[in-house]
Structure formats: C-alpha cells, structure tokens
Amino acid sequence: MTMQAGLIGSHGIVLATDTRHSIDPLNSKGARNHYGSSKIEIDPTGQIAIACAGDMATARQVASRILVEFMHFPLFEREYRICEIGKSVGGANAECLIAFSDSRLYLFQSVNKTIQCYEVFEYAFAGDRFNAANFWATRYYKRLPIKRLLRLAAFVIFEAHKLNPDAVKGLEMVHWNGVKFHRLPSEENRAWEAEAKQWDEQIGRFILGYGKDAL
Numbered sequence: 408m409t410m411q412a413g414l415i416g417s418h419g420i421v422l423a424t425d426t427r428h429s430i431d432p433l434n435s436k437g438a439r440n441h442y443g444s445s446k447i448e449i450d451p452t453g454q455i456a457i458a459c460a461g462d463m464a465t466a467r468q469v470a471s472r473i474l475v476e477f478m479h480f481p482l483f484e485r486e487y488r489i490c491e492i493g494k495s496v497g498g499a500n501a502e503c504l505i506a507f508s509d510s511r512l513y514l515f516q517s518v519n520k521t522i523q524c525y526e527v528f529e530y531a532f533a534g535d536r537f538n539a540a541n542f543w544a545t546r547y548y549k550r551l552p553i554k555r556l557l558r559l560a561a562f563v564i565f566e567a568h569k570l571n572p573d574a575v576k577g578l579e580m581v582h583w584n585g586v587k588f589h590r591l592p593s594e595e596n597r598a599w600e601a602e603a604k605q606w607d608e609q610i611g612r613f614i615l616g617y618g619k620d621a622l
Contacts, residue, residue, distance in 0.1 A: 408574035409446065409534035410567035411458045412544060412560050413504040413512050413527065416553045419583025420506040422447055422458045423560035424534075425568065426577030443577050445590075450474040453587025458504040460534035461517075465498030469515065472496065473505060485513060489524040493517050502533040508583065535575060540566035553582050557599065565603035578603075 411424040426443040448457045448470045455477050459466035472492045480488045489505065493515060503515040514531045515524040530548050532541050543563050560580060568575045578596045581588050591599075 408571065409460045410538055410540065410564055410571070410575045411446070411460050411502075411504055411533040412530065412541075412563045413458065413506060413514075413533075414530045414544065414548060414556045414560055415510060415512055415528070415550060416556045416583075417550050418585065419510055419553050420456075420512055421553060421556045421560045421580065421582045422456055422504055422506055423557075423564050423578065423580045424458050424460075425564055425575045426579050427575060428463065429574075441576075445579055447579055447581050447590065448474060449581065449588050449590060450477070453589070454508040456506045456581045456588040458533060458581075459501070460503070461501040462499035463501075465496060465517065466501035466503055468496045468498065469493055469501060469517070470503055470505075473503075477507075482509075485511075486524045486526065489513065489515050490522050493522040493524070504531060504533050506581075506583070506588065508588070510583070535567060535571060538567045538570055538575070540564075540570055553584075557582060558602075561596075561599035562603045562606060565600055565607065569607065 409425055414421045424446045428442050428444055430440045446459050457470040457473060459470050469492055473489060501517045505513040505515060512527045513524055514527055530544050540563050543566060544559060547559060557580060561578060564578050578600050580591045580596060
C-alpha cells in the first residue's frame with residue numbers, strides 16, 4: 408500500500424508519495440520485507456513525471472512506456488494512448504499519477520482488468536486513496552503557488568503515515584520549477600517531514616486544548 412497525491416498549482420504540479428515498498432515472500436513462506444525507495448519516474452528532459460502505485464512492476468512498465476512515447480501523444484489523445492499502453496502491458500492492479508509540463512494531470516488505473524485514464528483538474532490521490540488523510544487536500548486545496556502546495560502535499564503524506572504507519576512511510580516530492588520537474592533531495596524531504604510533524608502536534612494542541620490553558 409502507498410499514499411500519493413497530485414496537486415495542480417498556479418504554475419505547475421506537485422507530486423508527493425511515501426517511499427515504502429513491500430515484498431511478499433515466495434510461495435507464501437517467510438516474512439514480508441519492506442524497503443524505502445523512489446516511486447516517481449521523470450523523463451530525461453524533465454517534461455513529465457509519473458508517480459507509481461499498486462503493483463509496482465506493472466505501474467513501472469506503464470510509466471516507462473509513457474515516458475518513451477509521450478512526445479508522440481496529441482494533446483486530446485493522451486487518455487486513449489495511456490489506456491492503450493495499459494492494455495498492452497497487462498499485469499496486476501496498478502495506478503499512475505501522470506503530470507505533464509503543461510500543468511495537466513492524469514490518473515491511470517488498472518483494476519481487475521478494467522483500465523481507465525482521465526484528466527484531473529484540481530488534485531487526485533493514488534494508492535491508499537481512502538486514507539482519511541485525503542481530508543486535508545479536500546478541505547484546503549486551492550490553486551496556489553508550488554511552494555505553498557508543497558506544504559499541503561507533505562502534510563497529506565505525513566498524516567497518511569500516522570493513520571496507516573505499517574503501509575505508508577517516508578516522503579518523496581517532485582514539482583515543476585518553471586523549466587522541468589525537479590526531484591527534491593532526500594534531506595529536503597526529511598525537513599518537510601519534520602515540519603509536518605510539528606504542524607500535526609500544533610493542530611492537536613489547538614483542537615484538544617493542550618498547554619497552559621487546558622483544563
């Protein structure tokens with residue numbers, strides 16, 4: 408399981424995801440293993456970024472094909488072309504949040520052999536889309552500058568971890584910097600996590616009345 412969010416800003420898109428990967432044991436024998444790694448693919452020119460969720464082998468195959476072929480997608484055929492790639496790849500259930508340099512965001516889903524892709528006009532979630540942390544984007548999203556949406560995206564992923572710590576962990580963010588999609592360095596992601604933790608504690612104190620004024 409993973410938690411991912413794509414937010415369209417006033418000048419570009421933010422993609423945010425956790426970094427936890429799970430590996431099931433072969434033949435159902437042994438323990439499930441976990442490791443942290445990137446879940447976002449960026450093409451060499453930086454004009455498209457794709458967050459992968461669900462079965463990662465399938466999602467990464469779909470993402471790789473899109474990255475190779477996207478330059479040949481006419482604008483109004485993107486959904487169709489992406490669906491065709493999904494059909495040709497097949498595989499297990501998978502999702503991709505696909506961000507283009509023209510500030511268009513698409514959600515690809517392959518679920519129980521049903522394949523769909525559609526454009527999103529504000530924000531979208533992938534992975535653990537029913538995690539209650541999506542409340543924060545649902546409530547507070549606005550088409551704001553990227554730097555402000557980075558705050559919201561980081562908080563959504565952090566809160567998803569708090570609600571489902573065994574399945575969601577870590578933070579990775581990519582955003583459009585005006586020239587290309589930029590992957591935040593690991594230390595910067597950790598700094599955002601630390602800030603999100605402080606915001607979480609401040610909200611808890613405010614709502615529950617902790618501190619010197621608490622009864």
